[in-house]
Amino acid sequence: MFRAHRAVRTSVAAVAIAAALFTATSCSEAQKAIDCIELGTQLANDISNLQGVINDPQAASRSLDNLSNTLNKATDDIDSQDVKDAVGEMITKVDSMQQQIRDGEVPAADSISLLRSSAETIAKACTS
Template structure:
Protein backbone atom coordinates (compact mmCIF):
# COMPACT_ATOMS: atom_id res chain seq x y z
CA UNK A 1 0.00 0.00 0.00
CA UNK A 2 2.77 2.58 0.69
CA UNK A 3 3.86 2.60 -2.94
CA UNK A 4 0.32 3.37 -4.14
CA UNK A 5 0.21 6.45 -1.91
CA UNK A 6 3.75 7.65 -2.49
CA UNK A 7 3.53 7.15 -6.27
CA UNK A 8 1.24 10.15 -6.98
CA UNK A 9 3.46 12.42 -4.94
CA UNK A 10 6.56 11.11 -6.71
CA UNK A 11 4.84 11.69 -10.04
CA UNK A 12 4.20 15.29 -9.01
CA UNK A 13 7.92 15.81 -8.54
CA UNK A 14 8.65 14.14 -11.88
CA UNK A 15 6.00 16.27 -13.53
CA UNK A 16 7.66 19.39 -12.19
CA UNK A 17 10.81 18.57 -14.08
CA UNK A 18 8.71 18.91 -17.21
CA UNK A 19 6.67 21.91 -16.05
CA UNK A 20 9.46 24.15 -14.78
CA UNK A 21 11.10 24.82 -18.18
CA UNK A 22 7.66 25.55 -19.64
CA UNK A 23 6.85 27.94 -16.82
CA UNK A 24 8.70 30.78 -18.50
CA UNK A 25 5.80 31.03 -20.94
CA UNK A 26 3.69 33.18 -18.59
CA UNK A 27 3.62 34.53 -15.06
CA UNK A 28 0.56 32.43 -14.32
CA UNK A 29 2.30 29.26 -15.43
CA UNK A 30 5.41 30.24 -13.50
CA UNK A 31 3.39 30.85 -10.34
CA UNK A 32 1.55 27.54 -10.74
CA UNK A 33 4.83 25.68 -11.24
CA UNK A 34 6.29 27.35 -8.17
CA UNK A 35 3.20 26.53 -6.09
CA UNK A 36 3.25 22.95 -7.29
CA UNK A 37 6.98 22.55 -6.75
CA UNK A 38 6.74 23.69 -3.17
CA UNK A 39 3.64 21.60 -2.63
CA UNK A 40 5.10 18.45 -4.13
CA UNK A 41 8.30 18.64 -2.10
CA UNK A 42 6.52 19.07 1.21
CA UNK A 43 3.56 16.80 0.62
CA UNK A 44 5.69 13.93 -0.69
CA UNK A 45 7.63 13.76 2.55
CA UNK A 46 4.59 14.27 4.75
CA UNK A 47 2.52 11.55 3.08
CA UNK A 48 5.49 9.19 3.15
CA UNK A 49 5.74 9.76 6.91
CA UNK A 50 2.02 9.01 7.43
CA UNK A 51 2.28 5.90 5.25
CA UNK A 52 5.38 4.73 7.06
CA UNK A 53 3.62 4.97 10.41
CA UNK A 54 1.01 2.49 9.17
CA UNK A 55 3.20 0.18 7.16
CA UNK A 56 4.93 -1.37 10.15
CA UNK A 57 3.46 -4.05 12.37
CA UNK A 58 2.74 -1.70 15.27
CA UNK A 59 0.57 0.82 13.37
CA UNK A 60 2.23 3.69 15.23
CA UNK A 61 -0.64 6.13 15.78
CA UNK A 62 1.51 8.63 17.71
CA UNK A 63 3.96 8.93 14.82
CA UNK A 64 1.10 9.06 12.33
CA UNK A 65 -0.57 11.82 14.35
CA UNK A 66 2.61 13.91 14.27
CA UNK A 67 3.04 13.30 10.53
CA UNK A 68 -0.59 14.25 9.89
CA UNK A 69 -0.20 17.45 11.87
CA UNK A 70 2.90 18.36 9.86
CA UNK A 71 1.04 17.58 6.62
CA UNK A 72 -1.89 19.77 7.66
CA UNK A 73 0.39 22.62 8.73
CA UNK A 74 2.27 22.46 5.43
CA UNK A 75 -0.99 22.35 3.48
CA UNK A 76 -2.33 25.36 5.42
CA UNK A 77 0.77 27.35 4.56
CA UNK A 78 0.72 26.27 0.92
CA UNK A 79 -2.96 27.08 0.56
CA UNK A 80 -2.40 30.58 1.93
CA UNK A 81 0.60 31.20 -0.32
CA UNK A 82 -0.80 29.87 -3.58
CA UNK A 83 -2.26 32.28 -6.11
CA UNK A 84 -3.64 29.51 -8.33
CA UNK A 85 -7.25 28.56 -7.55
CA UNK A 86 -6.87 25.01 -8.90
CA UNK A 87 -3.86 24.39 -6.66
CA UNK A 88 -5.74 25.84 -3.67
CA UNK A 89 -8.73 23.56 -4.35
CA UNK A 90 -6.49 20.48 -4.66
CA UNK A 91 -4.68 21.44 -1.44
CA UNK A 92 -8.04 21.85 0.34
CA UNK A 93 -9.17 18.43 -0.91
CA UNK A 94 -5.96 16.92 0.42
CA UNK A 95 -6.52 18.66 3.77
CA UNK A 96 -10.01 17.15 3.95
CA UNK A 97 -8.59 13.66 3.44
CA UNK A 98 -5.87 14.31 6.02
CA UNK A 99 -8.60 15.33 8.48
CA UNK A 100 -10.43 12.04 7.84
CA UNK A 101 -7.24 10.08 8.48
CA UNK A 102 -6.73 12.11 11.67
CA UNK A 103 -10.25 11.25 12.85
CA UNK A 104 -9.51 7.55 12.42
CA UNK A 105 -6.19 7.92 14.26
CA UNK A 106 -7.96 9.75 17.11
CA UNK A 107 -10.40 6.84 17.38
CA UNK A 108 -7.44 4.42 17.49
CA UNK A 109 -8.56 2.91 14.17
CA UNK A 110 -6.34 2.05 11.24
CA UNK A 111 -7.24 4.68 8.63
CA UNK A 112 -7.97 4.04 4.98
CA UNK A 113 -5.04 5.80 3.33
CA UNK A 114 -6.26 5.33 -0.24
CA UNK A 115 -8.33 8.55 -0.33
CA UNK A 116 -5.28 10.45 0.94
CA UNK A 117 -3.23 8.99 -1.91
CA UNK A 118 -6.02 9.78 -4.37
CA UNK A 119 -6.09 13.41 -3.20
CA UNK A 120 -2.32 13.60 -3.66
CA UNK A 121 -2.84 12.21 -7.16
CA UNK A 122 -5.41 14.93 -7.83
CA UNK A 123 -2.88 17.54 -6.76
CA UNK A 124 -0.42 15.94 -9.17
CA UNK A 125 -2.99 16.22 -11.98
CA UNK A 126 -3.55 19.90 -11.22
CA UNK A 127 0.16 20.54 -11.20
CA UNK A 128 0.91 18.68 -14.39
CA UNK A 129 -2.29 19.46 -16.29
Protein backbone atom coordinates in the same frame (compact mmCIF):
# COMPACT_ATOMS: atom_id res chain seq x y z
CA MET B 1 16.73 2.67 0.05
CA PHE B 2 13.91 2.59 -2.50
CA ARG B 3 12.27 5.68 -0.96
CA ALA B 4 15.56 7.57 -1.08
CA HIS B 5 15.95 6.85 -4.79
CA ARG B 6 12.34 7.85 -5.45
CA ALA B 7 12.80 11.10 -3.51
CA VAL B 8 15.96 11.90 -5.47
CA ARG B 9 14.25 11.13 -8.78
CA THR B 10 11.27 13.26 -7.77
CA SER B 11 13.51 16.16 -6.79
CA VAL B 12 15.58 15.94 -9.97
CA ALA B 13 12.44 15.80 -12.08
CA ALA B 14 10.97 18.76 -10.21
CA VAL B 15 14.08 20.85 -10.81
CA ALA B 16 14.14 19.92 -14.51
CA ILE B 17 10.48 20.78 -14.95
CA ALA B 18 10.91 24.03 -13.05
CA ALA B 19 13.88 25.00 -15.21
CA ALA B 20 11.96 24.25 -18.39
CA LEU B 21 8.95 26.19 -17.19
CA PHE B 22 11.10 29.09 -16.11
CA THR B 23 12.59 29.46 -19.58
CA ALA B 24 9.22 29.06 -21.29
CA THR B 25 7.06 31.35 -19.17
CA SER B 26 7.04 34.66 -17.39
CA CYS B 27 8.63 34.91 -13.95
CA SER B 28 5.34 34.92 -12.07
CA GLU B 29 4.03 31.91 -13.98
CA ALA B 30 7.32 30.13 -13.43
CA GLN B 31 7.14 30.85 -9.70
CA LYS B 32 3.62 29.45 -9.56
CA ALA B 33 4.81 26.31 -11.33
CA ILE B 34 7.74 26.00 -8.93
CA ASP B 35 5.36 26.41 -5.98
CA CYS B 36 3.18 23.60 -7.32
CA ILE B 37 6.18 21.34 -7.92
CA GLU B 38 7.46 22.01 -4.41
CA LEU B 39 4.01 21.23 -3.03
CA GLY B 40 3.89 17.95 -4.95
CA THR B 41 7.34 16.95 -3.69
CA GLN B 42 6.46 17.84 -0.09
CA LEU B 43 3.17 15.94 -0.28
CA ALA B 44 4.92 12.86 -1.66
CA ASN B 45 7.45 13.01 1.18
CA ASP B 46 4.76 13.56 3.84
CA ILE B 47 2.65 10.67 2.54
CA SER B 48 5.68 8.39 2.37
CA ASN B 49 6.56 9.28 5.98
CA LEU B 50 2.98 8.62 7.07
CA GLN B 51 2.97 5.23 5.39
CA GLY B 52 6.01 4.24 7.43
CA VAL B 53 4.35 5.07 10.76
CA ILE B 54 0.66 4.43 10.12
CA ASN B 55 0.47 1.71 12.80
CA ASP B 56 2.04 3.93 15.50
CA PRO B 57 -0.74 6.30 16.63
CA GLN B 58 1.54 9.00 18.06
CA ALA B 59 3.92 9.01 15.10
CA ALA B 60 1.01 8.85 12.65
CA SER B 61 -0.62 11.81 14.39
CA ARG B 62 2.59 13.85 14.11
CA SER B 63 2.95 12.84 10.47
CA LEU B 64 -0.64 13.85 9.75
CA ASP B 65 0.01 17.19 11.49
CA ASN B 66 2.98 17.75 9.15
CA LEU B 67 0.83 16.87 6.15
CA SER B 68 -1.91 19.20 7.37
CA ASN B 69 0.62 22.03 7.80
CA THR B 70 1.92 21.45 4.27
CA LEU B 71 -1.61 21.64 2.90
CA ASN B 72 -2.55 24.72 4.90
CA LYS B 73 0.57 26.56 3.72
CA ALA B 74 -0.31 25.60 0.16
CA THR B 75 -3.66 27.36 0.37
CA ASP B 76 -1.83 30.55 1.29
CA ASP B 77 0.79 30.29 -1.46
CA ILE B 78 -1.22 29.13 -4.48
CA ASP B 79 -3.71 31.26 -6.39
CA SER B 80 -5.42 28.64 -8.54
CA GLN B 81 -8.94 27.87 -7.33
CA ASP B 82 -8.71 24.35 -8.81
CA VAL B 83 -5.58 23.67 -6.75
CA LYS B 84 -7.20 25.16 -3.64
CA ASP B 85 -10.25 22.92 -4.15
CA ALA B 86 -8.06 19.83 -4.53
CA VAL B 87 -6.08 20.82 -1.43
CA GLY B 88 -9.35 21.32 0.47
CA GLU B 89 -10.46 17.80 -0.43
CA MET B 90 -7.16 16.40 0.78
CA ILE B 91 -7.41 18.37 4.03
CA THR B 92 -10.80 16.71 4.61
CA LYS B 93 -9.20 13.26 4.20
CA VAL B 94 -6.35 14.17 6.55
CA ASP B 95 -8.82 15.50 9.14
CA SER B 96 -10.78 12.25 8.91
CA MET B 97 -7.64 10.19 9.51
CA GLN B 98 -6.68 12.41 12.46
CA GLN B 99 -10.13 11.85 13.97
CA GLN B 100 -9.80 8.09 13.54
CA ILE B 101 -6.50 8.16 15.43
CA ARG B 102 -8.02 10.33 18.20
CA ASP B 103 -10.82 7.74 18.45
CA GLY B 104 -8.21 5.01 18.97
CA GLU B 105 -8.64 3.51 15.52
CA VAL B 106 -6.00 2.69 12.95
CA PRO B 107 -6.90 4.45 9.70
CA ALA B 108 -8.29 2.19 7.00
CA ALA B 109 -5.78 0.33 4.87
CA ASP B 110 -6.72 2.29 1.76
CA SER B 111 -6.20 5.67 3.47
CA ILE B 112 -2.68 6.05 2.10
CA SER B 113 -3.93 5.25 -1.41
CA LEU B 114 -6.64 7.88 -1.04
CA LEU B 115 -4.05 10.46 0.03
CA ARG B 116 -1.83 9.56 -2.93
CA SER B 117 -4.84 9.94 -5.23
CA SER B 118 -5.56 13.34 -3.72
CA ALA B 119 -1.94 14.39 -4.23
CA GLU B 120 -2.21 13.33 -7.88
CA THR B 121 -5.37 15.43 -8.23
CA ILE B 122 -3.48 18.41 -6.82
CA ALA B 123 -0.64 17.80 -9.28
CA LYS B 124 -3.09 17.66 -12.19
CA ALA B 125 -4.74 20.87 -11.03
CA CYS B 126 -1.33 22.52 -10.83
CA THR B 127 -0.51 21.69 -14.42
CA SER B 128 -3.84 22.74 -15.92
